[in-house]
Amino acid sequence: MVATRRSAVRLLAGSLMCLVVVAPALAAETPNASDALTEKLNAYIGCLNRLSARAFDSRARYFSWAAKTGPTGKERIVYGTYTIYDTKDCRAAVEKANAIEPHEPELEAAASAYAGVVGKLEPLLKETDDYYTQENYKDDKMAKGKALHPRLVAAWDAFADADRKLRGGVEVIKDRQSAEKLAAIERSEGRKARYQIEATMIDAKRVIRVAEADKPDLAALTAAIDAYGKTVAANEAFTEGERNAKIGSMFMSNAKSFLVTAKQLMRRQRDKTPYSSGEKMMLSNAGSGWMVEGSPPRLLRDYNQLVDSYNRGAGF
Structure with a gap:
């Protein structure tokens, strides 16, 4: 569900076939939630909506042709990977949201970590995409592809961890809001x-x-x-x-x-x-x-x- 009904924000998940712990949509507005808290959460949700699915899809695409130990140069088909969207807006949104009260220290730390990790993933995926799109592996016998592999795995693992922690932090607050809202509706309407x-x-x-x-x-x-x-x-x-x-x-x-x-x-x-x-x-x-x-x-x-x-x- 969403933070507000009129400004719907759906929290999209990464590919479930990537063994990623994801939490898709979030709960609706609650009577006790402040506009400031809603604004804060929407900033974090916006980052997840825009960047996470694409980041996980990039990993799925890569491992659809590359072995877990990395490319060998003997692959029959080489698909490369996907790039992700520009991360500057996410980093700016997180910085702004973290300054908004009420403060949620653990959630804010998770958001900062997410923004930092995805910011590092963006140029690495661009470098990887250029290498495979231009078929440079045909010129260096996959040397750079082999060198990129451990960097990609480490970056995706760090991203998956950051994504999980940020989603989990948002979910804790949203679960609380959902329970409060349901109780308020029952009291007022049955x-x-x-x-x-x-x-x-x-x-x-x-x-x-x-x-x-x-x-x-x-x-x-x-x-x-x-x-x-x-x-x-x-x-x-x-x-x-x-x-x-x-x-x-x-x-x-x-x-x-x-x-x-x-x-x-x-x-x-x-x-x-x-x-x-x-x-x-x-x-x-x-x-x-x-x-x-x-x-x-x-x-x-x-x-x-x-x-x-x-x-x-x-x-x-």
């Missing part, structure tokens, strides 16, 4: 439309977080999906029982689609169902993994569609 929708987003976020954990936990994933499924069922019951329920049909459709995909992913883990060769090919290509049923990219795609429908109003 468990009606707005409550049901907010509860759906909180439970959906819990599913995506468990699904993306470093170590798969089938029991935790199953429990999160069961809880989310009960919330979706409560939404349906509420909509059927209330003449003016104000829960949009698109929101409900996306909520159900996310549930279906979550269950498909859980069953793949439970039954140890391998991906077919065709599915593996789609998963290895950035932008195609969502087409594989029960895959992490499909789950993320469906989650982002649910977030989009929430941001458009979800019927209220």
Whole structure:
């Protein structure tokens, strides 16, 4: 979800096939959150939205053809890597946001670390892209490619760590805000439309977080999906029982689609169902993994569609 409904900011994730711990969209505005805190968080989220997915895609592209130990010069296909967007705006935004009160020292330190690491990654990826785009490896027998490899691995590892810490810090505050908002809605309105929708987003976020954990936990994933499924069922019951329920049909459709995909992913883990060769090919290509049923990219795609429908109003 987002910091404010009218200025929607979606926190996009890197490729889940890169074994990166990611936390896609964030929670909506809360009654107790100050405008200053929202401004601070939006600056950090903006950096993650703009830079992280591309940085992780660059790593996925590189390792789609290069061995884990690095290129040898004997590769049949050499794709190179991707560059990332200019990082100056992110570094400036973080510096400005860190000066805003209320201060969150750990989060601000994580944001500074992220900006610093991504700022170093940018020129390295540009250097690497020039080398492979110009096919200079054909002139030096991949000498520079071999020299670049450990630098790239170190830079991507540092970036993944910084990304994880910044996302985690933002999530802590957003989780707190989401809980406060849900409690405030229940106190003022009861468990009606707005409550049901907010509860759906909180439970959906819990599913995506468990699904993306470093170590798969089938029991935790199953429990999160069961809880989310009960919330979706409560939404349906509420909509059927209330003449003016104000829960949009698109929101409900996306909520159900996310549930279906979550269950498909859980069953793949439970039954140890391998991906077919065709599915593996789609998963290895950035932008195609969502087409594989029960895959992490499909789950993320469906989650982002649910977030989009929430941001458009979800019927209220």
